[in-house]
Amino acid sequence: MAQERASTEDEPTADQAQTLDTIVVTGSRIRREAGFDGPAPMSTIDAAAITASGHTQITDVVNQLPGFAITQTGQTSNQYEVGNPGINALDLRGMGVQRTLTLVDSRRQVPSIPGTSGVDLSMIPSSLVERVEVITGGASALYGADAVNGVANFILKRDFDGLEANIRYGNSSRFDMPSTTADVLFGKNFADNRGNFTLFGFAERTSGEVSGQDRPWTAGGMPLYERANAGDRRVITEGNRNFYNSPNAQVVLGNCNSSNWMNCLYTFDANGQLRRPQLGPGGLVNLNPGALNTGNALLQQGRTDGGEYGAYYDNWMLSVPSDRQTVRSTVNFDFNEHARFFANLTYSQSQTQTRNRELAAYGSGYEESVPYDSPFITQDMIDANGGAFTDNISFARHFDNDFGLRRTDYERKLLQVVTGLEGDFELFSRNWNYSGYVSYGRSEERSRSLNAAALPRFYAGLNSTADANGNAVCNGSWVWSDVLNDWDWAAPMAGCVAINPFAQLTPEMVKWLSYDTDWSKTQMTQKVASAYASGGLFDLPGGEAQLVVGMEYRSESNNVGVSPQFNANHALFDPSLGYTATPLIGEYSVKEAFGEIHLPLISGAPGAERLSLDLAGRVSDYNLSGRTTTTKVGLEWAPIEDLTLRGTYGKAIRAPNIGEMFTAGVVSGAWLYDPCNDYSLANSTGNTQYTAANCAQIAPSDTATYWQWLDVIYSGNTELGPETAKTTTFGAVFRPRFINNLVISADYYKIDLRNVIAGLAPQTILQRCVDLASMDNQFCGLVTRNATGDLVDVSVQQLNLAQSLARGVDINATWFTQLPRGHRLSLDLNLGRNLERIDIADAANPDDVWNNLEIFGTPQWKGSLRTGLSHEKYSVYWTLRGYSKMRASEYATYETYERPWSGSMFYNDIYASYQLTPKVSVSAGMNNMFDRSPPRIPGAEAGGSNFNQGIAGTSSGLYDVIGRTFHLSLNFKL
Template sequence: MFKRGSISTAVLACLGVYSGAVLAQQAPAPQQTLERVEVTGSRILSVNAESPAPIQVITAAEIGASGVANLQDLLLKNPVFGTPGISRTNSNFSTSSAGVATIDLRNLGSNRTLVLVNGRRYVSGVPGDSSVDLNSIPTDFIERVEVMTGGASSTYGSDAVAGVVNIILKRNFQGMILDAQVGESQEGDDRKRKFSATFGMNAPDNRGNLMFNLSASKQGAVYSRDRSFSAVDQYTLSGFTGEPADIFTPLRPFYSSFAPQGTFTFRDATLNANRSFTFDPNGNQIPVSTNGPNGDGVGATGYDRSAYRTIAIPTDRLMLATKGEFNLSDKHTVFFEGNYASTKTKTRLEPFALASTDILDSGFIPAENFVNGVRVRNPLVPDTIYNNALDRDGDGLKDFSFTRRMSDIALRGNKADRDTVRIIGGVKGEIGKNWNYDTYAGYGFTKEGQTGTGQVNVVNFRNALAVMQDVNDANNNGNTTEVICIDPVARAQGCVPANVFGANTLSPGAAAYLHAPSSLNTKTTQALAGFSLSGEPFELPAGPVGVALGAEYRRESSSTEFDALTQTGLNAGNALPNTAGSFNVKEVFLEGRFPLLKNLPAVKTLDATAAVRQGRYSSVGNTTSWNSGLDWGVNDTFRVRASYAVSTRAPNIGELFQAPSQTFPTGLIDPCQGVTAAEQSTRATRCLANPGVAANVAANGEFTLNQADAQGVSGFDSGNPNLKAEKGQSLTLGFVITPRDLVKNLSITTDYYRIKVKNAINTPGRQYALTQCYNGDASYCQYITRRPTDQGANSAGSLEFINETNANTGGDFVEGIDLTAAYATKLAGGQLNARLSYTYMRKAYNKPTPDAEIDRFDGEIGQPKNRWLLNLGYNIGPFGLSATTTYIGKSHLDDTFLNNPDLWVTIPTKSQASVKEKYYLDLQGSYSWGKSTQIYLGIDNALNTKPAPIISGLPGNVTGAETASIYDAIGRRYYIGLRYSL
């Protein structure tokens, strides 16, 4: 009798992927019972489960040999995956979803990578998005992971444009496995604690099976100050004066001009010019020298932000997973799956950088005020300002502007509690001899509650700066020498005067009055149901025809709610309005597998596949996806496969409905830099048309930016309810070689892939908008706002806002070759296993708009042309050794950055803007006592490979880490663990 089940060891060999352990564990014996199995990428159950699309398999043994606490850490080593959209090492500055673990196939984006659990969708871990948080899936409950690259929307629906990651949980497990592990980095941080317990039991008469997994892990923080490459605030030389020999040589230190003691600027009546000063530690007024008179940080009045920034945020996880099956009869089975995950993260970064423009739009703070028509001095304002300042905003009052690091309030950061729940259940079984059915329904949600510190209440700050000496005892407390807030309503609400002149000058009462704790609550839900029928309705001369058909329904919703001050931007930070939305989709699908030829010369088998899916979305209307494939078994040694798919991706909730949300982009080059009044180019003409730019040029001779303005660009990102579905076209051509007669246990696969996404849902990019506005299409200027003339000679005309809206853009394209090779053999009384995975990215680009030139990104940092992963494992008796080598090829900076004519520096060649290849080596050894106990220990990044220097100001930089996400910024780390099975 045939049974529906998981893919067998023999089937994996047919796929051309060796699934034996790289490990220190014995591989299980091959299954003897023939089963009808479902291969990722198909809904048809078949004994001969072969796929015309390439599939890579990562086994439970490999997961165990990696020692990872999170599946993301292992998957990202595989060269088919791009840099992660979100991880615990690149999300310290995230306003939400910090510490979430997402994956990205082919560098096409995590929202184009569909993550499944046991072949079914999983609820998103990111509000407004479709990305799954791998934190919520316990690694020790996983049997294997099947990775299929290429479009699979006809099988699974939207989001499978780049491919599918199908996480298969353990099945029919009996007994108990306990796993405990501790570890830390060479520097004594990144402390890891992990514990997992898996239990399984069969029902009486083997009519069912019930399994549980309880997992807990803690991963500690890594701070920027504890790594030499990020210990000091720094910035790239690009965009500033100088001609560096190496673009990666930073200005170091490059301290922030926003310092705790403050910098104060006023228009001096005597000099008739702007004048600035700050304070030394003794409270004396001194000139501003951000990085010291010699630029070496000695005697600097600036602020080192790296002393507080975080490379890896601490992450705690608690997970409970369960699954079970119960046979109603020999042919019908009920099943269920349940997941609960609680994740806690904590971000930390430097105190808030406040400018007077955050408090008043003009940026001019009165040094005096009118009280009942009488001019009253602010007694906290130093004499230097009060005696010499002019009125600059026309209100008749002397004024000044300032910047200040609010270190006497609190560090910035947030604590987040994230809960994910997923429950799914159904009935599956056989109908007649050749038909199988599967019906299911499920519900899942992810909730996040977040509290933050370090922001300021802008309204309260305005009140706290408008103060007077209470000579008339206005508050009736008998004290006529104290300083009080002028507004009686503000006083009644607890207003405390704010002394911002110097470091740590705010009283505890003032700090409490000004502090604006933030909050965020999000919820993402997913409800789904489906039915499929698979069978063999008739036979052709070459074998039975396989058919699958079915229908599915899915409803998704998402909401994001910030506190009132954050929504309006009245906490001096990002203005982040609430966002909410939902959609539903009804789909039907049909799939067929057709054996065309069999047992002929040069044709052992020749099978064709075809599938189509029709969907109706409440958001974008009707969609159609389809694919076709051909699998040609030439003989027992050589097999050729090909597939072509047209996939669709409907816009997610955030892309459709996101309210204008403020962000602070980095790595931008202002096209107006260096423009002079005499220049006659299109760029100069458009730049000088802005009054602020013209005023800046008139005062300085050319358009000049100061440090604060270069780092102070903001903008708003918005959704677009008029988006249409994007369409992906993917082609794969490959062959599989299994030369059993010549070399046993050797498997080689080679596949060419090409994926093109039309009408891709993206934003054109802020740098593209800048370039077009001043050198090309002037319509892009509507998205750009510059500071007005009243901001002073050095700040006037600087970029203030560059806004972006989601659109169906020109598209994305990736093309390359994958190679895998696996080999196993007996050696010196032991077992040697080896596997190589290599990816060559031949070409990749995106088009910001349909009419734009393509922007190549193959070979750029984060998307190297060459990547490979080599696993070697050897076990003999109770001993086991494994080694994993990861290679990241030589890469260069973003071409858009290199070719920008507005850079102040010149980069003649890519070689002067390239980073060398990187090798990472992970090692693990183990020793087993009998069949029940195993101790293992490992070293990750054993060579202590340093990250490439992608410093602040360069594209791809992760703030605080001073590198890009693709590189390891933590360094060498060790772990030791114990497994016990019963």
């Protein structure tokens, strides 16, 4: 895949190569001689490799390159709370989607992730892609902001004459994830072949829903690290099922303590009849039952190994249904060599859904409890308790069976129009060329939620009492008033229905709790005008010096809408839903001037077969962030014909985007835990040497409760400054003359990113507040605690974190040879070695280093090897891809953990095609042919991804959670 040639499937002969005078690649706007590498490393995925992968999502193909980390793909898109389900985006070096620039035909694509530069690649079918070029060094000076880590350029098919159609069917080996795909490419030359028109149509439907219950590695109880005593080595226990993962309420009744809590654990049948629970064969399986020092702790952390209790992933959707449609047309016309007109129009749309558990209680108490005088308390409960209740009753259960799952629908549309001119001309008797274009793009996203649950209504319904006639009704409650700075009595919500959690919910209760939202609409608009000219300046000993100069203007606006039910300024706003958001309108513009010069210093000299210097720079003037400058210097030296040494050094600037600065205030809630609770202090692997002392200083009054429902306040940060990065690459390309058709390259890279703009997850903010040497840090400023030290809410906003550093080596090799009878054997190797991947979250504390190397998502080694045997009638490819060992935390060592590492993981994919007639061919393939399951290491069992920079996911995507899949295709050409 990674090579300088566009395709090893159609390698030109030596005579043919003579005619390929120049080529333009992503790494430069200067036309290069054939075989010229350039100083920046570049990887190329050609059409043959894309086809052989069997993927219809181009993201799945590109993510196999070692330099890319898993972000959002088909296996990580179900979590609605992290946003953007169904979108496929790229993350080069694992440092954030917002730092990877995605181009289409070397031009900017309208973003699809609201407020960012993130491009949804699900809108680009893999069958439309001619090749993918990835450049990783000094790209920001060439292409502007968002290219800190590099550029992925998708070159689409054009200048096609004829008709080609493909029909594809795919499924899992368990036949629960069917997908059908069809595409048609039509092209026609006209005006004596001076013009060409192409039309491409694509449609795909994936109708299957795969849940955690549908795979053996997620259907059973999950693995956990545990230890019986504080000083013991942690071991892995299997089959763990939490007491709260039950369709029936779990309660603790009677006078028990940590030594005999199980004698006081009760549950109910669907009619509310009290009974003893049906545990798994191991009963209470916690290795340290003494840590369950309260009845609430038993409900929150107590576990068994079967019985009537469900598994953690039962309600997770490993794959969700989706539909995609794309239409693209292009027109090219050569007026003459000085003016060639081009235009293209792309329209794409997609529809997807997510499904999630919506309503559950985890035994935390507080609002999640039943009053001690509730009319739903039965005599059996009083008897089991040994007398009347004097405290509220905590309970734990989920409501999947009687309430159902929440469904969120997403509809997306994208329209982009690009038109421009390019051509050749002479300037001072030297050859020059130019290209200019204007682009208008608009992406739109609509979303709505169905069968959602309003937690404030749930809590209000739980707070029940009896009226004068003995009927259960909602009671008022004491609530904290910021105005009075004291507790105030609140009357029951209008229409409130008393909730009995000890029995199956009645239709009236479900109706009170559930709601649907109207559609919200978010729209992103992008306008671009760009032009450059390139040509010769003067002659040097190594050849002609060449220059590129250009200018670009770009404006982007984002109108982020919200559902009327959440908008406090809308007539349909309903505060009882517990979620408040306001629409956002943000925009920015930038004017840029850029230049690049190529200086071939020496050619054909002893010890310097080729020596050249490349310089590039870009000045950007943002209307919001001011003026920034990016630069790059590159050197290429070939001491002999077989060996080329290359290197680049660049300075990159990334200004904050719309979403980072202007995100409107959103107040929602999340189940979080206080890192200062007893269980976390004793068992969390992420605690530092400072955690215990800081928690002792906070001294929260409640250290027994684990899960807490807290307000999470999201807002933008207009005080953000730009990010700055220093990027370095150096390496070598080896083409030995004594081995025909072999190319080997190895490149070292280093990205030192300062003032990193990142939004951390709420739980991460809580943890980092107490993990640092001093609580006088930027994270504690985002955490609100009351007078007794207990948590109240968490604010989430983008921050300029101190530093993010990535270092590694990319190794690529390609080789082919011609065999007898027209056969051809080829090998393509892509291998990446991560050397360092750290985040320093607080500039005032340089010891606050978060080492992500070998943590799930950042393996030391990642790679793939593709072997192919091809003939004019048929082809067969085998791909071996894999990762080296990883673990959940840098603190997980063999000294403290029984089995901290996941071990290396390899997957095998096969693909074969056969030409039935000159016009018809068939192909088939199988991915993960041996049905490898994720490792049974806590944190890896459901996929193992660890998204850096606070980008959360479903813990899947790194390891395959679907299992073996296959596909069959039929191709027609006319």
